[in-house]
Amino acid sequence: MSFVPYLLSVHSPMNDQPPAIYGIIGNPLTHTLSPLMHNAAFKALKVNAIYKPFPLEEEELNLFIEDLKEADNPIFGLNVTIPYKEKILPMMDGANAFAEKVGAVNTIVINRQRKLFGYNTDGPGFLAHIKEVGFSPEGKRIAILGAGGTTRAILSALALFDERPESIKIYNRTYSKAKELLEDLSCRLDMSLVEVVPTIDDLNIELADCLINTTSVGLKPTDECLVDPEMLHKSLFVYDVIYNPQETALIKCAKEKGAQTANGLGMLFYQGTLSLQHWANTQLDDKIKDVMRRALEQGAKVQ
Ligand code: ATR
Numbered sequence: 001m002s003f004v005p006y007l008l009s010v011h012s013p014m015n016d017q018p019p020a021i022y023g024i025i026g027n028p029l030t031h032t033l034s035p036l037m038h039n040a041a042f043k044a045l046k047v048n049a050i051y052k053p054f055p056l057e058e059e060e061l062n063l064f065i066e067d068l069k070e071a072d073n074p075i076f077g078l079n080v081t082i083p084y085k086e087k088i089l090p091m092m093d094g095a096n097a098f099a100e101k102v103g104a105v106n107t108i109v110i111n112r113q114r115k116l117f118g119y120n121t122d123g124p125g126f127l128a129h130i131k132e133v134g135f136s137p138e139g140k141r142i143a144i145l146g147a148g149g150t151t152r153a154i155l156s157a158l159a160l161f162d163e164r165p166e167s168i169k170i171y172n173r174t175y176s177k178a179k180e181l182l183e184d185l186s187c188r189l190d191m192s193l194v195e196v197v198p199t200i201d202d203l204n205i206e207l208a209d210c211l212i213n214t215t216s217v218g219l220k221p222t223d224e225c226l227v228d229p230e231m232l233h234k235s236l237f238v239y240d241v242i243y244n245p246q247e248t249a250l251i252k253c254a255k256e257k258g259a260q261t262a263n264g265l266g267m268l269f270y271q272g273t274l275s276l277q278h279w280a281n282t283q284l285d286d287k288i289k290d291v292m293r294r295a296l297e298q299g300a301k302v303q
Pocket residue numbers: 082145146147148149150151172173174177214215216217
């Protein structure tokens with residue numbers, strides 16, 4: 001089966017058609033910046049398309065996906081976010097090898113035959129961002145806080161990356177969830193470098209090269225740093241996937257210790273550009289990427 005997506009180029013503003021719809025499904029979607037980024041790109045690309053949030057309750061998901069297969073449905077592409085990235089995979093008509101390995105889909109392409117094809121751009125988005133900020137995981141000791149969907153994507157990307165880290169340790173509040181995640185990924189990917197540890201202390205942050213926070217701790221401005229700030233040090237690269245607030249307590253403490261830091265806005269940007277490339281079935285030029293990045297950065301400032 002071929003999965004040629006409905007090219008953005010056919011959504012010409014000249015053709016008097018109603019706009020093609022793209023969007024994001026998830027719950028909650030109150031703070032999503034994806035519409036800002038993609039609508040800015042559509043405008044710059046001069047295509048007759050809009051990107052909307054579709055907050056969905058769990059019981060609405062099946063019907064929403066079934067409706068996508070109807071010939072007159074105007075939706076041609078979707079992002080998927082919490083809590084549906086894993087649930088959606090078996091609902092696809094097909095998925096690329098990376099999404100199958102991750103076991104999660106964050107991008108759906110709907111082609112002219114209304115077939116649904118799933119991709120995962122979170123992992124590649126993370127790798128592209130750390131490359132941009134100059135961090136190579138090769139030979140590094142990596143510590144991860146959290147074992148949700150974001151850790152799933154990051155672990156899969158690191159596992160498939162040619163330049164292998166020395167070790168990856170994961171700590172999660174609910175130990176069993178981290179164990180389950182590792183067991184599940186181990187069925188499809190080489191997870192021999194990865195170890196789930198029972199306490200934060202076992203992460204050995206003082207000896208690590210990189211600390212990644214994928215938990216929601218830090219989202220509230222009153223949230224304290226999950227780790228003991230004394231463990232942070234200047235040869236650590238600290239990556240917090242939270243970008244709102246732009247500076248979590250973890251990032252603040254890390255900066256105070258002289259550590260290199262980055263937040264997840266770059267990961268969001270890269271996953272978004274990769275999603276749009278799947279929908280458009282073409283590479284985006286740098287001008288469009290700049291428009292997307294600026295829209296995101298402005299949106300993050302306003303929030
Ligand atoms: P995502 O897809 O963004 O990774 P998620 O799947 O909801 O989001 O995962 C959220 C992560 O934050 C989980 O690892 C969760 O830990 P549990 O598995 O124990 O629920 C973690 N988390 C949320 N609140 C936390 C808290 N107060 N302290 C520590 N970890 C927390």
